[in-house]
Amino acid sequence: KNQVEQSPQSLIILEGKNCTLQCNYTVSPFSNLRWYKQDTGRGPVSLTIMTFSENTKSNGRYTATLDADTKQSSLHITASQLSDSASYICVVCWTGFQKLVFGTGTRLLVSP
Amino acid sequence: NAGVTQTPKFQVLKTGQSMTLQCAQDMNHEYMSWYRQDPGMGLRLIHYSVGAGITDQGEVPNGYNVSRSTTEDFPLRLLSAAPSQTSVYFCASIRFSSEQNTEAFFGQGTRLTVV
Numbered sequence: 064k065n066q067v068e069q070s071p072q073s074l075i076i077l078e079g080k081n082c083t084l085q086c087n088y089t090v091s092p093f094s095n096l097r098w099y100k101q102d103t104g105r106g107p108v109s110l111t112i113m114t115f116s117e118n119t120k121s122n123g124r125y126t127a128t129l130d131a132d133t134k135q136s137s138l139h140i141t142a143s144q145l146s147d148s149a150s151y152i153c154v155v156c157w158t159g160f161q162k163l164v165f166g167t168g169t170r171l172l173v174s175p
Numbered sequence: 176n177a178g179v180t181q182t183p184k185f186q187v188l189k190t191g192q193s194m195t196l197q198c199a200q201d202m203n204h205e206y207m208s209w210y211r212q213d214p215g216m217g218l219r220l221i222h223y224s225v226g227a228g229i230t231d232q233g234e235v236p237n238g239y240n241v242s243r244s245t246t247e248d249f250p251l252r253l254l255s256a257a258p259s260q261t262s263v264y265f266c267a268s269i270r271f272s273s274e275q276n277t278e279a280f281f282g283q284g285t286r287l288t289v290v
Contacts, residue, residue, distance in 0.1 A: 072215075095277055106179070106265055106281030107218075152217070156277045161206060161225065163269065163279060167217035 066090070067155050069166040077174055080143055084169045086136040086153035094156040098127055098138045101150040101168070110138070110151075143173045177201050181266045181282025188256040188289045196251040196285050198266030204280075206269040207249040211235065211262040212284075218265065224249055256289045263287070 067088045076082050088096070095114045099107035111122050113129040113136060120127050124147075126139045140147055153166040182197045200207065208223035210233075220233030224243040238260060240252040253260060266282040 097278065099279075104284070104286075106181075106267075106284050107279075108281070109278055112278070154279070156271075161269075161271050165210075165218045167215065 067153055067164050067166040069151075069153050069169050071169060072167070073170040073172070075172045075174055076143055078143060078145060081139065081141050082143060082171065083140075084138045084151050084153075084171070086138070086166055088134050088136070088153070088155045088164070088166075090155040090157050090164050091134070096127075096129060096136050096156070097154045098125070098136075099152040099154060101152060103149070107150075107152055140171075145173050145175060147171060148173045179266055179268050179280050179282040181264075181285060183285060184283060186285060186287050188253070188287065190256060190258060190289060192256050194253050194256065196253075196264055196266070196287075198249045198251065198282055199247050200249075200268035200280070201247065202268055202270070202280065203246060204268040204270050205246065206271055207243070208233070208267050208269065209239070209241065209249070209251045210265045210267065211260075212265060213262050221251065221264075253287075256287075258289045261287060261289045 070085045097112045098110045100110050101107040111120050111127040124141045129136045150168040150170045152168045155164045179200045205226045209221040210218040212218050219235050221239050222241040224230045227246050230241050264285045267279045269279045
């Protein structure tokens with residue numbers, strides 16, 4: 064069964080600190096992996112996209128990594144801000160079937 | 176830049192009532208889908224459509240109907256609301272394209288409570 068698992072389920076960090084969120088997937092083959100940010104009461108919005116051939120991609124203070132051999136991705140947030148408090152969802156696109164497989168998300172709280 | 180417009184944002188229903196959640200997109204995407212999001216369970220696919228006139232069931236379709244008469248609109252109907260349908264519902268319009276371009280665009284969500 065194609066699955067996407069995220070850890071931790073929730074995380075509390077102090078403002079200004081760094082953190083790393085993990086995503087393990089079994090979807091194969093896959094087209095791409097996206098990290099989405101979902102603010103409370105809003106729909107998810109794409110942060111980064113990783114394809115099979117990419118290892119690292121940055122978007123401001125967000126850096127995503129992908130290891131296609133171990134089927135793991137991570138999202139690193141640098142110098143966290145209060146506005147980073149949100150759920151972060153890992154989504155893998157399943158090639159050929161036009162399907163998206165969603166992780167259950169990591170809920171991040173940045174505390175002042 | 177409307178993207179995906181989903182209404183209403185909040186709704187309270189009594190058990191047994193019916194209602195329709197509206198979803199419209201202006202990006203000319205063929206693929207649209209409905210998800211429900213419950214605590215600890217992530218987004219679960221209810222129904223999806225790969226184009227006007229074509230719909231199919233997702234993983235949790237019971238109690239919901241959909242139709243797709245136009246590319247733009249994809250309403251979700253609750254036939255007889257039950258407390259188990261209390262959830263947050265998201266409509267998504269998905270661009271399945273080359274590797275770099277596949278992306279889902281979500282509406283703002285509808286928080287539904289069935290009492």
